[in-house]
Amino acid sequence: MPADLAVIGLGHLGLPLAQAAVGVGIHTVGYDTDPRPFAELSAGRTPVEGSLSASDIRRMVSGGFRPTADPAELGRVRTAAICAPTPLGPDRTLDLGAVTDAARALAARLRPHTTVLVESAVPPGTTENVVRPLLEEGSGLRAGRDFHLAHSPGRLDPGNRVHVYGNTPKVIGGLTPACTESAAAFYGRLTDKVVRARGPREAEMTKVLETNFRHVNIALVNEMAVLCHDLGVDLWDVIRCAETKPFGFEPFRPGPGVGGHGVPVDPGHFPYHSRTPGHPLRMVSLAKEINDRMPSYVIQRCATLLNEHGKSVRGARVLLLGVTYKPDLADQESSPAREIATRLMDMGAQIGYHDPLVLDWRVRDLPVARADSLYEAAAGADLTVLLQHHRTYDLQGLAVKAQLLLDTRGATPAGAAHRL
Template identity: 85%
Template sequence: MPADLAVIGLGHLGLPLAQAAVAVGIETIGYDTDPRHLTEPAAGITPADIRRMLSGGFRTVTAPAELGRVRTAVICAPTPLGADGNLDLTAVAEATRTLAARLRPHTTVLLESAVQPGTTENFLRPLLEEGSGLRAGRDFHLAYSPSRVDPGSRTHGYANTPKVIGGLTPACTESAAAFYGRLTDKVVRARGPREAETVKVLETNFRHVNIALVNEMAVLCHDLGVDLWDVIRCAETKPFGFQAFRPGPGVGGHGVALDPNCLPHTGRTPGHPLRMVGLAQEINTRMPQYVIQRCATLLNEHGKSARGARVLLLGITYKPDLADLESSPATEVARRLMDLGAAVSYHDPHVLDWRVRDLPVPRADSLYEAAANADLTVLLQHHRTYDLQGLAVKAQLLFDTRGATPAGAAHRL
């Protein structure tokens, strides 16, 4: 059966798009070679959400031929960091080749994966044209739209989040605008795909750089004996020129800091590295080690050694109230604690099984009992279900890396 839309890649980008499309009545199919994306959905989408999507007409397909029967195809393949530190476009290339072999004239092809500027024109376009024999901008439409998914958010959904688009030609842009206009209240037209791709670079780096700033402020304020959390509370009352970010044990999530100087395709034009981004990455990747230093100091101040200490980690996901472990700093914190000889356990209402170095980490069934028995309890993620005031009473020693506990109830980052 033909469909209006094919979402290629049902991970943290594709599932929210498919959900939004089904919700407005667009006939949608999802193509993914990894069945875990439906049995273990990410991006705050639950199995119940999947069931509602299926009852609304959503279909998952494994036959590539289905991709040749749609009006719009959106590539949402993952682009993780490769061994060389650059974005790995392997999944994007595979998805593009699969689509290209079935591409029909007049189809609108969109890319939402996080990529470096120039990827749509210099990487995606040749693959599509070579595989289909069609010409982008003449026989089919091609555009880029940076994903703006805020997993688990109760305030920012697809409909009320403006969608940026940049097409290869003005006609490509308008075709993309017609599609996204069915999903969102506002469509923002960029001058072209490179501008749209660079929007993603700016938005992602903005987050990383500002988190790095407050992470450095956290270290400084601790050394000065200043309450950083009170500083942020006061600073965010300024009605202009300031946006509040908060420190933590590291930066998790799917969005990685991007430096356009490292373009992953041939024919790139060398530019100037974003030195601020490199510095931000350096600062943020140091935070798990800083958390360990603080843990060791707290234990020492209370007459205990990290070696043999029972340490309970609370909240191991990268974002509150989600089951997503993508790049969560909890893994690095656990590794370093294990290296010091600590006996590590965890509690997280959203994660029933956790492995570090391919070894299972014991999960606490009774939160309060585990906190009472642990030499040190470390809050790494503040899930809504945690009663931090109650935990502060039960725990022998509580270290809060999120500033979520009441003042004086715990040691804070």
């Protein structure tokens, strides 16, 4: 049976979109220019840690989802969504290689009247200045005349059980008003609310603003954490009090670093055609600098705590708890745990870890010893460091068993551990 939707890019953006589409009866085909996701899905496994479970994949397949390695399938759909990843490259710019590969694969098979959606996180102007020319040159069709083109930034919060695909508003910016309405008609089947932006650039910039808002505010509380520790002030109590204010405040909490797929984006690192003669977002650059320093600060606190108890980092047995970037999620994308483990190992510490969702963890391509018995491991470690608070952790019991506990998430009862 021909599919109604082609999702190009089977990662943390594409799979949830495919799941939502299948859930409302849209026959969906999934394609990726990288052959590995197809192989994993064909074997009944999820290609992205922490995204969908194997049972989710099985339900999707039974509901009409069909992964394929044949790009010809892209020419048989009414709607095609580009959900390719855009990781940061060595020069701190977003790598658009997977997006351009996806656009070229689609362009060679693009049919008139198809609606093309770009969900990848891209710099403003990319949909118009990068994706559009590739689609037009490869197909001979004109965007806005022969096919619809729109941008809709990904907005999912992995693991969030309250704000899911269906009740999270979808922002849409089309190349033309007709493009916007065509995209709105599609997303209106998946979500309760569709928000129309003026155009693709406004939709693309929405993602930049949302991501930078998170990073800047996390940087603020991370700086507050360092200041409060130096002043002997309980920051966690400060946040508890401040969040009672019913206006003008949104609580953020510090941690050992910032992980996840949404990276802070500074216009100073946009491709040349998107840059402006004005100033870059200095606050974003500073926020990134502050957040990038947090793993070093955690190491400093570890060393200080060990020294205060007559021990050196060299030779110390350190147990790291929770190595994922988010609680109750297996995804390790940009988690600060690996950098913290690496630095501790460089200082001569003996590292072990425990995470209920990660059964095998490697640092520098070497396996890290996984604790089978959490309490026993904490009792035997010179220092236990909570990096991620999974709900299965009994922190009160852990605080009793651990010789020394550093809580970087403020999750332990007051006075039960040393907090960040």
